[in-house]
Amino acid sequence: MYHMHTEALVRAEMSARLGEAPLPREATQMARARRLSRKAERAAQQARLALARAL
Numbered sequence: 001m002y003h004m005h006t007e008a009l010v011r012a013e014m015s016a017r018l019g020e021a022p023l024p025r026e027a028t029q030m031a032r033a034r035r036l037s038r039k040a041e042r043a044a045q046q047a048r049l050a051l052a053r054a055l
Helices: 002-018 024-054
Strands: none
Touching: 002 024
């Protein structure tokens, strides 16, 4: 599933470089991928904090 999000991001970036407007579906997938990425970053940060507190 993560691969699909990455692929959508790559496609959107390529479209942007070529000066093309991304398809609405790709834009939606890109927004979802960004949200999931931020969520994963927050989870990783929480895990690092929990580990630091445990030590």
